[in-house]
Each structure stands twice: as structure tokens, then as C-alpha cells.
Amino acid sequence: MCELLGMSANVPTDICFSFAGLIERGGKTGPHRDGWGISFYEGKGTREFKDPCSSCDSKIAELLKYFPIKSCIVISHIRKANRGRICLENTHPFTRELWGCNWTYAHNGQLKGIKKWDTPHFKPIGTTDSEHAFCWILSQIKERFPKPPKSEKTLWRFVNKLASQVSELGVFNMMLSDSKVFYTHCSTKLVWISRRAPFGKARLVDNDMTIDFSQHTTENDIVTVFATAPLTSDETWQKMEKGDFLVFKLGEQVYSS
């Protein structure tokens, strides 16, 4: 299995603190030593960093721990391989372009039989069931909406339906973004926390780091963080239930089912 980390915020925010916690699980406090990756949206563009080695030993991960890349949407993943060998093309997050937008996706779980599902518009580059599911979802969206639908809710409902269909094949804890909103689906484990004024302090579960968020924020900031397991020990994380599907925009929940 793997671990996921995501963020949706209303101002470009760095994720150094949460990422520092996550990467400890890539070989130190967790067994996820088979690669890691992180994508940061900046406007319509994305920056992506990936390594098919353990995050706790990665020089690039070490740089990112202290290099504050500010973004409103982030998706990150550390991998414990089960389907698909350890290599760069099997390392999450995966990205594709649809409608002139970057779509980014990461998945935790296994999906039995997904490779029989046809993906006419997007082909997997690697061999994971995760990337196949992503290509299927995007192919379905492109098939149904050759151009973006006028109402964004129409799209959110359709993505919800697709995520439910995929989850019938197994475990589908998923994070996805179309560069505008952040989608997440829970099968077994996903938690989230919205931080806003008054900001307090927090301590990481996975190492000794603490942070005082009030030193790094203004009173209008809303920063929502998603993870497969709580990253801090002294805050209350919301637990998602099996089948929950949420959409966040600029840190705020805008759709749930």
C-alpha cells in the first residue's frame, strides 16, 4: 500500500512541514520505500518531482523539505509497490492534459481487473493498475465531454460517479486535480484538516518537527490538507468514510457525496 498527501488552499502555500512528515514514512517510520513523487500547481502549470527510490534517502526530497514552493493545489504520494515493478514510469503522481488543463492523480489501493477496462483516449505509460484507472477516468470524461461542461457541478458529479465505479474493483483512496479543484475519494483511509484563523501550533507524528502556523499565515488563509493518516498528533483530523467523495476549491469544500 502507499501513502497520499494533498493540499487545497486559497493562497499559494508551501507544504514543507507536511511533506517533511510524509517522507519519513518512505523508509523510516513507514515501509513505503519504492518511490515518491509530488506535483505542485502554479496557475495552469505544474512542477513535478519524482524519484523511484525511498523518500527518506532522496536528495531531491531533502531539498523540497526546506525549499518552499508555494502552490494552491498539491498532490503527493509515496509508494510501497504491489502491482508494477519499481521504476520511474510506475511512480505517482500521474499527469495528463485534457481540455488544455493539467490533470494530476495519485492512488492508494489495488483494483482487480481494471486492466480489462478500455482507455481509448489516454494510454498508460507504466504498468500499474493505478495509472490504468486514471487513464480510464480521463477517457470517460473526454468521451462524455469533448469540451468542458458549462456547469462545474456537472463535471464533479460525473467524476464522483466514475470514482464509485472504479472503487467497486477494490480499494480506491484517490486524489485528483484538474488544476481548478481538488477531488478525493475514500475507500478505506483518508483524513483531512482545514486550517484557518486563529492558527495554532502543531507537531508532526513522524519526527520531532513543530510549527506555529500563525507565523506563516494571514487571517484570511484557508489551507486544507489531506492524507492517508493524520500527520500531526495535536490536531483533530476529519475522517472520511467508505464511499465518501469530496471536492475542494481554494481550501473550501464545495461538493460532497
Add this chain to the structure above:
Amino acid sequence: MCELLGMSANVPTDICFSFAGLIERGGKTGPHRDGWGISFYEGKGTREFKDPCSSCDSKIAELLKYFPIKSCIVISHIRKANRGRICLENTHPFTRELWGCNWTYAHNGQLKGIKKWDTPHFKPIGTTDSEHAFCWILSQIKERFPKPPKSEKTLWRFVNKLASQVSELGVFNMMLSDSKVFYTHCSTKLVWISRRAPFGKARLVDNDMTIDFSQHTTENDIVTVFATAPLTSDETWQKMEKGDFLVFKLGEQVYSS
């Protein structure tokens, strides 16, 4: 205008030395301070690093100067913006998936009227003429070959034809890879050098660095480097002429026109 750097090699090779020369041109020895990017192929996967700031001031570029990522195909670009504002989505190289392969592309030059050309299968994310040309080329390939053609030469000839068509709109110095081979088209300036045994020493044009390639290679290595202008002062670079189109595979030239 911009500067390009590319590599095709028969063994995974790092490009630290050439990259160290290139990034000096991003603000120090050259005026290309409007962003930089580099893509490394590792098998079917790619690692991409981008920054919409000047490469000579970039922390990530500094890391890559000394962090030997080994690859058989590399494409890099430093930008002096002319069309499209300075932002991440306008930063080269650009990538798209076709046939389950990562295609990577970077361009130097301007193309007048390219935005009127239809790109049915791939849409630009940013606003550069360069990315539009890339989406047009890939759309044409997908339209002509919904599946990869059996003969690779058929594909190379078709890419050659498309590159010639695009170059009629202006200046089209271009580097492209489909993860298998390295394509390059010259309008005004492109040079290349194939290094093989016996390996010698070389000195960068743009800073004081020298290297003894024999310390870093075995006698079977073939490493071909492409750039908009020679990166070393004591080697003989081959100059491409207007309209030249070359394909390299594992460091060796396999097609020319």
C-alpha cells in the same frame, strides 16, 4: 530567443557538465532569464524539472549541476520570453502522452500564424506558439497513426515532413523525443557532437569548468550532445544547416534529411 540542450546516449549518462554550461546563459553569460526546464528519460518514464525564474539563480538548477541523474535521452531549454508571459505553463520542455509513450519537446524560434492551425487531439496549456506547434505535430501524428506504425522509419519520415511544414512559419530549431529516439530540426542554429573512445578533455565556453571524459566513460560509450551554440571551446561541433532534420538512437545517427 532561447537556448536548447539535448542528449542521446547508448548508456545512461549524466549531463551535469553540459547543463552547468547552459545555465550560465540563463542570466549570466546569456540573457535567457525567463525560465528553464530539463527532462530526463529513465526507461519509459521522465523526470522533469522546471522553474519560471533565471537558471543562474535557481536552487533547483544548482542542485542538478552536481546531482548526476543518468539518462539516455535528455531535453533542456532556457527561455528568453517573446510570445507568452513568464510563467510555469509557458516553460519548456513540454510533454504529452501518445501511444503510451512520453513525448517531450522544446523549441527555439518564433512561428507566425501557428495558432490558427487546429490541434484536435492535444490542447496547449500555456500560450506560447512553441507549445501550439507541439500540439499540432502530435495531433497530426495521432490522426495519421492511431496506433504506432510498424516501421519506425515511416514515423521518422512523417515527423520530418511535419517539422518542415512548421518551419515554413518562421524559425523552428527543435528537439523532440518519443522516449525511443531523439529528433532535431534546424532552421537557424543547432550544433552537435558525438563523443566516443578515445575520450578526451573539454573546457566549457561559459565558465571555468573542464572535464576529462575518459574518467567518466567506458570504451563502448557513445554520447551525442546537441545545443544551439557550442558548449565547449576545444572540441569540434558539427553545424546543422537550414532545413536539416536528424534522428538519433542510442547516440548514433539513424536518419537524416
